[in-house]
Amino acid sequence: MKLTILFGGASFEHEISIVSAITLKGKLSGFDLSFIFCDQDHTFYLIELAKMKATTFSKGEYKKMHKLSISKGGFTEKSMFSSKEHTGVFLNLIHGADGEDGSIAALFDFYAIKYIGPRIDASVFSYDKRYTKWLCNARGIKSLKHEELSSIEHDNIKIPYPVIIKPARLGSSIGVSIVKEEGELDYGLDSAFEFDSSVIVEPFLEGVKEYNLAGFMANGEIHFSIVEEPHKEEFLDFEKKYMDFSRSERALKADISDELESKLKKNFVKVYKNLFEGALIRCDFFVVDGEVYLNEINPIPGSMANYLFEDFKVSIELLANSLPHTKRAKVNYDYIHSISKAKGK
Amino acid sequence: MKLTILFGGASFEHEISIVSAITLKGKLSGFDLSFIFCDQDHTFYLIELAKMKATTFSKGEYKKMHKLSISKGGFTEKSMFSSKEHTGVFLNLIHGADGEDGSIAALFDFYAIKYIGPRIDASVFSYDKRYTKWLCNARGIKSLKHEELSSIEHDNIKIPYPVIIKPARLGSSIGVSIVKEEGELDYGLDSAFEFDSSVIVEPFLEGVKEYNLAGFMANGEIHFSIVEEPHKEEFLDFEKKYMDFSRSERALKADISDELESKLKKNFVKVYKNLFEGALIRCDFFVVDGEVYLNEINPIPGSMANYLFEDFKVSIELLANSLPHTKRAKVNYDYIHSISKAKGK
CATH class of the missing domain: 3.30.470.20 (ATP-grasp fold, B domain)
Incomplete structure (x- = not known):
């Protein structure tokens, strides 16, 4: 089957998305796979299969590959005299920001692109x-009881130590620390607030x-x-x-x-x-x-x-083969017509 | 001040967005206003100021105007030999789907466009x-107590009559009805389910x-x-x-x-x-x-x-002048570099 994997993203988890994509290339052998990379500036590139290795990205070699723009039903590759459409089913493999915060879901829904991945609400x-x-x-x-802290007021923790401190919006353990006593609290909070303005505290079991x-x-x-x-x-x-x-x-x-x-x-x-x-x-x-x-x-x-x-x-x-359909509202101009009519225009 | 109003959308509230936009044209006189229309196929058009009237849309005249594509920081108008950027602050005035469901927010965030309007979460x-x-x-x-119904099982209502029935995801009273007694329930539910697969029931006060x-x-x-x-x-x-x-x-x-x-x-x-x-x-x-x-x-x-x-x-x-900034994660390749190094590559 034909499947295009979207990975990268302007996210702290950018690198692990690359690793994920390379892993899937191996796991989905036999599929008709394509790979689209989203760089930190939100430019999309079509990555040649043979170049699906970590150094293509860390060395910036991807910049020599074909740029794509998002369009109805997929992505478009424009060259001087022609344009080529990339359609079919996409797999959103951007971890963290962009991929998991609802952005890619919204883009894909807006452009009526079929995709595997969480929808906006789920994100x-x-x-x-x-x-x-x-x-x-x-x-x-x-779920475990928790406290929410915002960067402004971050001292009164009521949950007894040890606690685990996490940025509210990051995955992959980034910015997470275990705080065993009060003396370590500031350091733990600083680590988390480096990545997010909201932090949650839970008991560490x-x-x-x-x-x-x-x-x-x-x-x-x-x-x-x-x-x-x-x-x-x-x-x-x-x-x-x-x-x-x-x-x-x-x-x-x-x-x-x-x-x-x-x-x-x-x-x-x-x-x-x-x-x-x-x-x-x-x-x-x-x-x-x-x-x-x-x-x-x-x-x-x-x-x-x-x-x-x-x-x-x-x-x-x-x-x-079992992706949900988003029913798009059918637009009509009944009210404008009836008002125009009433006004005799 | 310069402000671009985005309106329309593939939404049941498409027409009221047009009315809203026309009203704002009058209320924001003195501003350097532009208007971008999103039609039901999600194509964007730059609407001439003089054409900002309901019939431009109901008669399809907008289709003769300049098409725009979304791009970094705004929208781009491409003609044969040049392209013109539309930047500055945008106002998301698409009511209902697209505008209020997080789609436009995500698009604007993804393309680093400054805008007035709810962000993804808020949407x-x-x-x-x-x-x-x-x-x-x-x-x-x-908030009032409520019940949620999905299209499959829609009979057992515990809230005493009269109740108000609303599609979960529509505004502007579309599909809403007041049900005073059991005999009217099926009709009320049918009206709501016409617009959404989820419906909420609340007491009507x-x-x-x-x-x-x-x-x-x-x-x-x-x-x-x-x-x-x-x-x-x-x-x-x-x-x-x-x-x-x-x-x-x-x-x-x-x-x-x-x-x-x-x-x-x-x-x-x-x-x-x-x-x-x-x-x-x-x-x-x-x-x-x-x-x-x-x-x-x-x-x-x-x-x-x-x-x-x-x-x-x-x-x-x-x-x-006081719009929130979305801090975009800075991407680096520290881990890939260190792993490549360890492998001696």
């Missing part, structure tokens, strides 16, 4: 951790059980991945996550009871349904005293969480 | 009435006191309009609202106590702050037993609620 509720809490409250999903579950909706039903218990150190810092984004080997199924697996799936459905249609997402859960808590929603997981799926290629194909 | 929380309820819950703002308050943030403080008690029949249907969108005469200040005015303003601030920066919004409140309830947020009110402001031109100028 807002997964990108900003504060709004993920609102989603949890509204849908009866448990040492040794908590963590489980990841991915899935997507196709043909009216949710297709789940296996459940993984991720190997972890205290938490993954950016460098480790970076390596994590290039994962391509099948993960091991977590050794959990059917009851817990079913609880995790129920929570996944509560998150997903009527919001994330069109996307393959990974939910990261905590389990405390047998209760499932949502930690984070990854609406564009690193390398699409390929390592969690029994048959990743079939999964992507299923999803690509 | 999501005002466009979908279900998410407005989540906002209210999270921020301690009272006959004769409830309603107050509208608009405002915006500039130079770090909120600038409020007067409070108006809108004249109303049971509720405004689309045709009446349509006329309402061309309002240009100063409204009368509602005869209310300082205490109530201050309560309304406090609620406005709870809605606005750290979400609607960059936009001039109108909040419609109900008052029941002295308590303020948020009914609706209009993030792009009809004709920008010009009739509520003491000096509308000064207000728009203040806002245009």
Whole structure:
């Protein structure tokens, strides 16, 4: 099948998007793949398949490749005397800003481009951790208690130490730190505020059980991945996550009871349904005293969480053939006509 | 001052956006105004000032005008041998879909265009009435109890009659009906489901006191309009609202106590702050037993609620000079460099 992967973006996660894209090139062999790179200035480039390696980007070689502009149904490559259309199904693989904040979703919707990825609403509720809490409250999903801080007033923390501090709108552990006592607080807050003007504080649960579950909706039903218990150190810092984004080997199924697996799936459905249609997402859960808590929603997981799926290629194909349609309003001029008529014009 | 107004859109509120734009042409005389029309196919046209009248659009005459494409910092007009840039500050005046659902916000942010209007997050929380309820819950703002229905299961209503039925994602009273008894329910639901797959049901409070308050943030403080008690029949249907969108005469200040005015303003601030920066919004409140309830947020009110402001031109100028900056992430290739180095490449 034909699939175009969009990656890069003006995001702190720009590099891991490149790594993700390179990983998918390997995982989706046999597909008719194209790659479109969005650089930090929001210029789009068509990347030759043979050039899909990290140095093409780090050395700026991509700038010699064909520029594209977004257009109805896809992207257009204009040369002196002709223009070539790139259409079909796209996969939004821009992690973080641009890709996960709703921008690419809005662009794709506006230009009627078919894509795998979260829609605008879904992006807002997964990108900003504060709004993920609102989603949890509204849908009866448990999540850890939290406090929100803005850069102006950042001292009174009521949650007892240790706490984990996160920029509200970044993924991949960027700017995240664990603060074990008051003396470390300022440093932790500074690290987070470097990346965002809003920060959330949660209790840090040492040794908590963590489980990841991915899935997507196709043909009216949710297709789940296996459940993984991720190997972890205290938490993954950016460098480790970076390596994590290039994962391509099948993960091991977590050794959990059917009851817990079913609880995790129920929570996944509560998150997903009527919001994330069109996307393959990974939910990261905590389990405390047998209760499932949502930690984070990854609406564009690193390398699409390929390592969690029994048959990743079939999964992507299923999803690509079951994308939601956005019904565009039909415009008419009934009222203007009737008013013009009343005025005798 | 120079200001470009974007209007139209592929929306059920396409016509009222045209009316809004024509009204603003009159209200912002003295400004260096331009008008860009977005038609239902999402093609942009530069409309000559003299042609800013309803029939230009209803008769399709706009199609003869210059086409524009969106580009960094604004719009570009390409002719055979040259291209002309349209930059400066834009005002997003597309009501409903496209304008209020986050699409135009995302486009403008992506292309680094300065604009008056709600940002992506703010759009999501005002466009979908279900998410407005989540906002209210999270921020301690009272709102009427409600039920959500999806097109599949639409019979069990627990709220006692009379109720008001609204499509979740439309403004301007489109698809809204008041249902006084069970016998009218199916018709009310059908009307709403014609426009949206999600519908909300609220109690209909006959004769409830309603107050509208608009405002915006500039130079770090909120600038409020007067409070108006809108004249109303049971509720405004689309045709009446349509006329309402061309309002240009100063409204009368509602005869209310300082205490109530201050309560309304406090609620406005709870809605606005750290979400609607960059936009001039109108909040419609109900008052029941002295308590303020948020009914609706209009993030792009009809004709920008010009009739509520003491000096509308000064207000728009203040806002245009105080737009929020989106800090774009600086991309670097530190990790790729360090990994390449470690590999000896």
